[in-house]
Each structure stands twice: as C-alpha cells, then as structure tokens.
Amino acid sequence: MNNRILVVEDDVAIGNLIKMTLNTKQYEYEIALDGKMALQKAMSMQPELIILDLGLPDMDGVDVIRKVRSWSQTPIIVVSARGEERDKINALDAGADDYVTKPFSVDELLARIRVVFRRTLSDRQSASEDPMFVNGDLRIDYLGNTVFVRGNEVHLTPNEYKLLVVLSKHIGKVLTHNFLLKEVWHSALLSDVPSLRVFMATLRKKIEENPAKPKYIQTHIRVGYRMLRYDIE
Incomplete structure (x- = not known):
C-alpha cells in the first residue's frame, strides 16, 4: 500500500500508538513533532493524508490547517484532546476533513482513514466531472438536475437540490453549518442555521427510507x- 501519511504529533505515547496503527495496515508515514516541521514535510513529501494534533509546541494546529490549505487540498484528519464543539467547528471551517477526539480507538482511526482514501480515489476517478453521482440507491444527474432514489425520480426544491449536491461533492467529509450556508445560500449568519435544519429535514424525508x-x-x-458513502467495503 503506497498511501503516504504525515503524522503531526508531539506526544510520544500518542505518536507511537498512531505509528503502530498505521503499521498494521502497512501505510507509509513520516512524523513531524511541531508545526514548522509539519509544513516543511507537507511540502517535501507531498502526503496523501495529514493526521494532525492541534496542541503543538510552536503553533496552533488550526494555523497549520490554514497554511496547508493556502496551497494544498491534502485531506486532513484532526486528532486532538480538544473536544469542545467550537474547537471542532474552527478546525473544520479552517479546512480539516474530519475530527477525532482523544482518547480514540485504533479501529475508529483506521475507519476514518479508509473514508478519506475512498473519497480521494472517487475524486480521482471523477476528475473529468462525471455527470452522474451514484451512492447506493441514490443517484444524482448533475447535467439534468434530477435525483433518483431506488430508481424513482425525487422532486426537490432548488435549495434542497443545491444542498444535496454540495454534500455529494464532499462525500465522506464533515461540512459545518457555516460552510453549507455559504455554499448554498451565500450566507454566514448563524441565525440562518435553523433554516438549514428545516431544509435538511425535508431533504431527508424525500431521500431517506x-x-x-x-x-x-x-x-x-x-x-x-456529512454524507456517508453507502457501499460495501
């Protein structure tokens, strides 16, 4: 397996646990102990995934995310002891793809890694912008602006359709309320979150069994x- 992973973690015990976890699946990896080293390695090794702690000795992990995002879309999974919702939202809004709270299980981390690599593979396969999105029984015809569930066309409102498309184009990634509001309604007002929840509820009624x-x-x-990929591993 040639998936290159950059692990940014200054805690030796946690770092050893992550290394042991990656070794079980024969992932290639390198370790960075602080933010400066992480940015240098991110440029030199061109990893396919970054596993990032937020509490680094020289800079905040969220700043590392922002700097990486200024030149790369490399997937980033945050693994941090910061479990507050605001910390998760800040990291995800800065560009992280997923967030795992310490302490974590080996199986959970491996599952999150698999999700990221499946999404990366899917993105590569659809680099030519495949006009058809298929996920289990859900099918979206991007060119025809139509949605089918179990072979039957589902009629969505324009905002429901835009919401579904954004989720589908970031399948496997946690999208914050703020991101969705900007993408669908070009708004960043937290006061609009209740409206987002209403649209999500009506969308689910139409596509979920x-x-x-x-x-x-x-x-x-x-x-x-987050839109889950509904397939067989």
Missing part, C-alpha cells in the same frame, strides 16, 4: 452534516 435513521446524511450535533 427512514428519516429518523438516515443512512445517507449523518448529523454532527451543533457542528454540521
């Missing part, structure tokens, strides 16, 4: 939403 137990759109409470 059981809206109370959604399989496509996952809620991250007070943070945002």
Whole structure:
C-alpha cells in the first residue's frame, strides 16, 4: 500500500500508538513533532493524508490547517484532546476533513482513514466531472438536475437540490453549518442555521427510507452534516 501519511504529533505515547496503527495496515508515514516541521514535510513529501494534533509546541494546529490549505487540498484528519464543539467547528471551517477526539480507538482511526482514501480515489476517478453521482440507491444527474432514489425520480426544491449536491461533492467529509450556508445560500449568519435544519429535514424525508435513521446524511450535533458513502467495503 503506497498511501503516504504525515503524522503531526508531539506526544510520544500518542505518536507511537498512531505509528503502530498505521503499521498494521502497512501505510507509509513520516512524523513531524511541531508545526514548522509539519509544513516543511507537507511540502517535501507531498502526503496523501495529514493526521494532525492541534496542541503543538510552536503553533496552533488550526494555523497549520490554514497554511496547508493556502496551497494544498491534502485531506486532513484532526486528532486532538480538544473536544469542545467550537474547537471542532474552527478546525473544520479552517479546512480539516474530519475530527477525532482523544482518547480514540485504533479501529475508529483506521475507519476514518479508509473514508478519506475512498473519497480521494472517487475524486480521482471523477476528475473529468462525471455527470452522474451514484451512492447506493441514490443517484444524482448533475447535467439534468434530477435525483433518483431506488430508481424513482425525487422532486426537490432548488435549495434542497443545491444542498444535496454540495454534500455529494464532499462525500465522506464533515461540512459545518457555516460552510453549507455559504455554499448554498451565500450566507454566514448563524441565525440562518435553523433554516438549514428545516431544509435538511425535508431533504431527508424525500431521500431517506427512514428519516429518523438516515443512512445517507449523518448529523454532527451543533457542528454540521456529512454524507456517508453507502457501499460495501
């Protein structure tokens, strides 16, 4: 397996746990102990994934995310002891793809890594902008602006459709309320979040077999939403 991973972690014990986890799946990796080293390695090794702690000795991890995002779209999974919602939102809004709170299980981290690499592979395969998105029983015809579930066309409002398209184009990634509001409504007002929740509820009623137990759109409470890839590993 040739997936190159940059691990940014100054805690030796946590770093060893992550290294052991990556070794079990034969991932290639390098370690950076602070933000400056992380930025240097991110440029030199061109990793396919960055696993990043926020509490670094020389700079905040969110600043590392912003600097990386100024020149690269390399997926970033934050692994941090900061479990507050505001910390998660700040990291995700800065450009992180996912957020794992310490302490974490090895299986959880590996699952998050698999999700990122599946999305990366899907992005490469659709680099030519495939006009058709397929995820389980859900199908979106981008050219025809139509949506089908289990073979039946589903009629969405313009905002519901735009919301679904944004989620589909970032499948596997947690999208914050703020990101969705900017992408769909060109708004960044937190006062608009209730409207977003209403549109999400009506969208789920139309595409989910059981809206109370959604399989496509996952809620991250007070943070945002993620479209899950519905396929067989």
